[in-house]
Structure formats: C-alpha cells, structure tokens
Amino acid sequence: MSAVALERRPAVQARVIVALAQRALAVQLRRAQFLIPALVLPLVLLAVIASGTSAGRNLPGFPTSGSYIGFVIGGALLQGALLAGMTAGTAMAGDIEGGFFDRLLAAPVHRASIVLGRVVASLVVGAAQACLFLAVGLIFGADYAGGVLGVTAAVVLTAMVAGAAAGATGALALRTGSVELLRNFFPMVFVLLFTAPAFFPRQLLSPAMHAVTRFNPLTYVVEGIRAVLHDDRALGSPAAGFACAAGLLTGATALAVLAMRARTRGA
Amino acid sequence: MTTGVAYSAEVTAAMWRRSLLEIRRVRGGMLPTILAPLIFLLGNSGQFGRLGSLAGFPTDSYMAWLLPLACLQGAGFAGGAAGANLARDIEQGLFDRLRTSPAPRPLLLAGPVVASMTRSVIPATAILAVGLAFGTGLSGGVLGLLALYVAALGTCMAAAMWGCLLALRYRTQQVGPLIQNGVFLAVFLSTAYTPQPLLQGWLGTFAPYNPFTYVLELGRQATVSGVEPSWAHTWPGLVAIAGMVAVLGALALRALGRIGN
Numbered sequence: 231m232s233a234v235a236l237e238r239r240p241a242v243q244a245r246v247i248v249a250l251a252q253r254a255l256a257v258q259l260r261r262a263q264f265l266i267p268a269l270v271l272p273l274v275l276l277a278v279i280a281s282g283t284s285a286g287r288n289l290p291g292f293p294t295s296g297s298y299i300g301f302v303i304g305g306a307l308l309q310g311a312l313l314a315g316m317t318a319g320t321a322m323a324g325d326i327e328g329g330f331f332d333r334l335l336a337a338p339v340h341r342a343s344i345v346l347g348r349v350v351a352s353l354v355v356g357a358a359q360a361c362l363f364l365a366v367g368l369i370f371g372a373d374y375a376g377g378v379l380g381v382t383a384a385v386v387l388t389a390m391v392a393g394a395a396a397g398a399t400g401a402l403a404l405r406t407g408s409v410e411l412l413r414n415f416f417p418m419v420f421v422l423l424f425t426a427p428a429f430f431p432r433q434l435l436s437p438a439m440h441a442v443t444r445f446n447p448l449t450y451v452v453e454g455i456r457a458v459l460h461d462d463r464a465l466g467s468p469a470a471g472f473a474c475a476a477g478l479l480t481g482a483t484a485l486a487v488l489a490m491r492a493r494t495r496g497a
Numbered sequence: 498m499t500t501g502v503a504y505s506a507e508v509t510a511a512m513w514r515r516s517l518l519e520i521r522r523v524r525g526g527m528l529p530t531i532l533a534p535l536i537f538l539l540g541n542s543g544q545f546g547r548l549g550s551l552a553g554f555p556t557d558s559y560m561a562w563l564l565p566l567a568c569l570q571g572a573g574f575a576g577g578a579a580g581a582n583l584a585r586d587i588e589q590g591l592f593d594r595l596r597t598s599p600a601p602r603p604l605l606l607a608g609p610v611v612a613s614m615t616r617s618v619i620p621a622t623a624i625l626a627v628g629l630a631f632g633t634g635l636s637g638g639v640l641g642l643l644a645l646y647v648a649a650l651g652t653c654m655a656a657a658m659w660g661c662l663l664a665l666r667y668r669t670q671q672v673g674p675l676i677q678n679g680v681f682l683a684v685f686l687s688t689a690y691t692p693q694p695l696l697q698g699w700l701g702t703f704a705p706y707n708p709f710t711y712v713l714e715l716g717r718q719a720t721v722s723g724v725e726p727s728w729a730h731t732w733p734g735l736v737a738i739a740g741m742v743a744v745l746g747a748l749a750l751r752a753l754g755r756i757g758n
Binding site: 271274277278279280281282283284285286288289414417420421423424425427428429430434435436438439442 | 529532533536537539540541542543544545546547548550551678682685686689690691695696697698699700701
C-alpha cells in the first residue's frame with residue numbers, strides 16, 4: 231500500500247494519533263521537569279490562596295455554596311490545565327529542535343495526526359490532573375454538591391482547556407520551533423488566569439478587571455466548573471462553559487493544524 | 498603591593514563589574530524579574546482588591562498592600578539570578594579558573610552578590626513606579642521609601658545567597674527554576690495577601706515563623722498607611738534579613754569550601 235493511501239485510512243491515522251499521544255505521555259512522565267510546574271505550582275498557589283484570602287468569605291456578596299477551598303479550586307484546575315498545555319507545546323518545540331519532528335514528517339503519517347496526538351495527550355494529562363486536584367481539595371475540606379456527575383463535568387471541562395492550550399502552544403511551537411520562546415510565554419498563563427474570575431467571584435473583582443473578564447472565554451469555563459461542582463447555577467452557566475471550552479479546543483487545534491501546514495509547505 | 502583590605506575590595510569590585518556586564522550583554526534579561534511580579538501585582542489587585550475593605554485591613558488600597566510584596570519579589574528574582582549565573586560559570590568552567598586565582602574564595606561570591614543587589618534596584622524601582630502610576634501613594638514618605646529599598650536589597654541579598662548555595666551544591670544550570678521557585682514560595686508563604694489577624698488556616702500558623710513576614714512589614718512602611726514608619730516596624734525586618742543572610746551565607750561558603758575537595 232502506498233504512503234498516500236496509508237495517510238488516507240482513518241483507522242491507521244487513529245492508531246497513529248493514539249501512538250503519538252502515548253509517546254507524548256511517556257515523555258512527560260519520564261521527565262519530571264515537564265510535570266512539576268503543571269502539578270506542583272497550582273497546588274501550592276491553591277494552598278496559599280485558600281488560606282491567605284479566605285477572609286474574603288466575609289465580604290458581602292460572596293457565594294455561600296460550598297467551602298472556600300471548593301470555590302477557589304476552579305482557578306487551580308484552570309491553571310493546571312493551562313500549564314499542562316504549555317508543557318505540551320514546549321515538548322513539541324523540543325521535538326522540532328531535537329530533530330524527532332523531521333523523522334515524523336518522513337513517516338507515512340497525516341500531518342494533522344501529529345497535532346492531534348499532542349492534543350489528545352494533553353486531554354489525558356488535563357483530566358488526570360483535575361482528578362488529582364479535586365481529590366486534594368476534598369482531603370483539605372472541599373465539598374462537591376454536584377456529586378459524581380458534577381465532578382466528571384469539571385474534569386471534562388479542565389481536560390478541554392488543557393487540550394486547547396496544547397493546540398495554541400503547539401501552533402506557536404510549529405511557527406517558531408523555539409523552546410526558548412515557549413518558555414518565555416510562561417507569564418501568559420497568569421495573564422489569562424488573572425483576567426478571568428479564577429479565584430474570586432466576578433461581582434467582587436475590581437471594576438477594571440470585571441470589565442476585562444467579559445472578553446476572556448476562561449471566565450465562562452471557570453464559572454461553569456464552579457456551577458457543576460457545587461450544583462449551583464447562580465455560580466455560572468455549565469452550557470456557556472462547555473460552549474467556550476469546545477470553541478477554544480476546536481479553534482486552537484485548527485490553528486495548530488494550519489501552522490503545521492505552513493511549516494511543511496516551507497520545508 | 499596592595500594591603501589585604503584594599504586587595505579584597507579590588508577583587509570584589511572586579512567581580513561586581515563583571516557581573517554587572519550581564520545587564521548590557523543579555524538585553525531583556527531583566528525583563529522577567531519585572532514582568533512576573535507586575536503580572537502578580539496587577540492580577541492579584543484585580544482579583545482580591547475587595548479584601549482591602551475588610552475590617553482590620555490597615556489600608557483601603559489593596560494595591561498599596563501588595564506593592565511592596567511585588568518590589569521584594571522583583572528584587573528576590575534579581576538575587577536568584579546571581580545563583581543561576583554562578584551555575585552557568587561553574588558548568589562552563591570559568592569558575593574553576595577563578596578558583597585557581599589568588600583571590601580569597603569568599604570574594605568570588607561577594608562580587609556577584611553585590612552586583613545582584615545593584616541590579617535589584619532596577620526591578621524594585623520599575624515595579625514601584627508602575628504601582629505609583631496606578632494611584633498608590635507613598636504614605637510613609639522618605640523614611641518609608643528608604644525602608645522599602647532596605648527590604649528589597651535585603652531580600653535580594655538573601656535570595657542571592659540562596660541561589661549561590663544551590664548553584665554550588667548542584668553545579669548545573671538546571672537548578673535555575675528551583676532557585677526562583679524557592680524565592681517565589683518564601684515570599685508568598687507570609688502575610689502576602691492579608692495581614693496576620695485576617696490570615697486563617699495553616700498559613701496563619703506558618704506566617705509568623707517566616708522571616709519574610711517581617712521583611713514585608715519593613716517594606717510596607719512605604720505604602721501602607723496603617724504601617725507608619727517606626728522603629729517597631731523596622732527592627733524585626735532588619736533582624737530577619739540579618740538572620741537569613743547569616744544562615745544562607747554560611748551554608749553557601751561551606752558549599753564553596755567543598756568544591757574541588
């Protein structure tokens with residue numbers, strides 16, 4: 231069978247995506263430096279914010295459903311997802327710099343499958359990370375009134391954000407092929423996080439920040455996560471959360487595929 | 498022939514000048530030390546600004562509360578860079594050449610540490626300027642401002658010792674993130690977000706044992722109206738800085754002594 235025919239068979243490409251996702255996961259598990267920022271940093275920030283700002287509960291207008299840590303954990307889930315996506319993009323840039331990417335291009339593999347493999351791996355990392363964070367939150371006093379269904383929905387939303395972040399940073403990696411640039415992009419995670427009501431209710435943010443949050447899709451995702459976790463629609467709209475997460479995932483993956491085309495055209 | 502003290506000063510100055518060359522050679526190298534604390538300052542002010550309206554908060558402006566923290570963070574990151582640069586020199590073999598020179602070994606650390614303190618004035622001032630541009634007032638006047646710069650320089654010195662200690666211990670540039678994360682954690686595990694009476698949970702118990710809580714109090718005399726410049730708000734910070742520098746400096750010198758043995 232010719233290489234072109236192989237590239238057109240969906241079953242073959244599905245196996246390629248799974249294999250590339252498995253490889254990406256194996257690399258991330260093997261290199262602790264890839265995992266630590268995405269796992270440790272959000273948990274540390276969660277611990278500091280949950281304890282350091284919990285007096286905020288006494289502010290008039292602060293939602294009463296669930297514990298304080300249960301409220302701020304949505305921000306930690308988002309942060310972890312964004313960092314997981316960022317490490318995926320950095321790893322892809324590393325593959326480009328290290329020459330592995332060129333070997334992939336020489337194989338009878340559809341270009342989109344290379345991108346999808348990375349995105350699928352990030353979906354898995356995002357989901358696993360969300361389970362871990364929610365379990366840690368539970369140990370430290372968070373309660374999830376939304377039950378198993380709510381927790382599952384929160385895990386899915388987090389995974390979608392991780393996949394979207396992997397797509398966006400993958401596009402950057404494919405455009406630039408520079409690990410250094412991806413590393414310098416790290417502060418963007420906090421810009422995205424802080425311009426959404428990640429740790430505090432939207433109505434209690436400063437007026438300027440409140441105005442900005444409306445334009446950040448992560449606002450609706452984090453509010454959706456809180457709504458499903460605490461089974462309280464006053465905290466946000468799950469439908470809006472899923473719509474934004476799906477839009478981000480599709481858009482970012484499409485961007486990465488386009489960047490891949492541009493890169494292989496130039497090669 | 499120059500005397501011992503004059504020779505030491507000469508070597509330290511030479512090392513200081515060499516370390517300062519980084520500013521010109523690595524253009525934009527100072528940017529992360531300014532950018533990261535600024536993002537945290539603006540982001541946290543936007544997120545948690547309403548905390549300033551809680552009873553018991555010593556200022557109405559939450560940014561005034563956070564601004565010294567951000568200045569100290571920037572200075573701390575500049576200090577940590579001394580360790581990262583030392584790790585690079587060790588990896589590339591330059592440090593071995595310096596060790597074979599007749600210069601006393603402690604001076605090989607003194608130069609980069611003093612240079613990082615000089616460099617730390619840049620992020621501390623830039624962050625302060627942004628905070629002032631966003632409407633934060635200097636309620637503590639000149640004395641408060643002086644206290645803030647002492648706190649920033651002290652933080653930088655402690656962070657530089659910490660960085661040098663790790664660089665000498667692990668002798669690889671990969672230690673960079675560990676240095677910066679250590680600085681990040683040390684500063685945040687304190688009264689970073691709220692004053693001690695409003696801290697709840699484990700952080701309320703831990704913060705009084707963190708020396709940075711007192712260094713922050715020293716720096717907050719500049720912008721927090723409820724922490725007016727006074728000796729009572731000053732001496733705990735000075736003791737904390739002296740303690741951190743003494744302990745971390747001694748450990749760094751011990752690690753330096755072990756190199757090559």
